[in-house]
Amino acid sequence: MAARRVARFQREFDVTVTWWPFELHPExxxxxxxxxxxxxxxxxxxxxxxxxxxxxSEAGITxxxxxxxxxxxxxxxxxxxARDRGRFDAAHEALFKACFEERRDIGNIxxxxxxxxxxxxxxxxxxxxxxxxxxxELIDRTTAxxxxxxxxxxxxxxxxxRVVVTGAQDYLVYEDLLRRLGARRLxxxxxx
Numbered sequence: 785m786a787a788r789r790v791a792r793f794q795r796e797f798d799v800t801v802t803w804w805p806f807e808l809h810p811e812x813x814x815x816x817x818x819x820x821x822x823x824x825x826x827x828x829x830x831x832x833x834x835x836x837x838x839x840x841s842e843a844g845i846t847x848x849x850x851x852x853x854x855x856x857x858x859x860x861x862x863x864x865x866a867r868d869r870g871r872f873d874a875a876h877e878a879l880f881k882a883c884f885e886e887r888r889d890i891g892n893i894x895x896x897x898x899x900x901x902x903x904x905x906x907x908x909x910x911x912x913x914x915x916x917x918x919x920x921e922l923i924d925r926t927t928a929x930x931x932x933x934x935x936x937x938x939x940x941x942x943x944x945x946r947v948v949v950t951g952a953q954d955y956l957v958y959e960d961l962l963r964r965l966g967a968r969r970l971x972x973x974x975x976x
Contacts, residue, residue: 786939787880788843789955796959797967803876805860807927808938812855816891819853836952845885854883855891861919862896865910866903874903 790801809822840846859879866875878899882888888895893914897907913919933942940950941958944965949957 786941786952787876788845789953789958790941792955793958793962795970797962797969799962799967803863803872804930805864805923805926806930806935806938806940807857807860807923809853809855810857810927812853812891814855814857814891816852816854816889822853840884842954852887852889854889857891857920857923858893858896858914859883859890860923861914862900862910864919864922865913866900866905869905871903871905875899875905878903 793799794801809817812822863872863875863879866872879890882895882899883890888899890896890899893911896914897911900907900910930940934948935950937950939952940948942948943961947961947965949961
């Protein structure tokens with residue numbers, strides 16, 4: 785959902801975006817967990833779910849109803865596999881669609897292999913890389929670094945390595961921040 789806002793400001797501003805893998809709930813068992821239990825544990829309830837649905841709707845996404853949260857570690861590994869093969873954007877979009885709109889289990893290796901094929905990637909190669917744990921340490925390391933920087937929720941965006949914006953924000957928040965940081969709009973002429 786935040787990805788749609790990021791895509792928009794990439795179309796409108798001269799900015800470089802780097803997506804970092806961040807595992808929000810590393811304590812989630814490999815087989816996943818009940819969303820209601822997680823919401824109780826974190827102190828979030830129905831109001832949070834309603835806010836998330838409204839935020840998704842603004843981005844043109846209809847969230848499928850499901851009360852199960854997948855373990856995202858393997859999905860993050862898949863995204864890095866795709867990045868190494870120049871297919872990160874396609875994989876990122878496909879993962880979000882699979883997770884939020886289709887409610888596929890993105891923690892399941894077979895589902896990730898299906899998504900790999902949908903993105904034009906070799907699913908057998910991904911399965912072999914996942915079995916070796918090639919990207920597992922990277923996910924753990926970037927998650928630890930993000931936590932050291934104070935990241936505790938998603939989306940979290942760090943602008944110019946100094947301004948942190950957390951949570952689901954209206955696009956105008958990002959637009960205003962980019963202007964204040966001096967980002968050039970793509971429809972403006974460069975300063976002489």
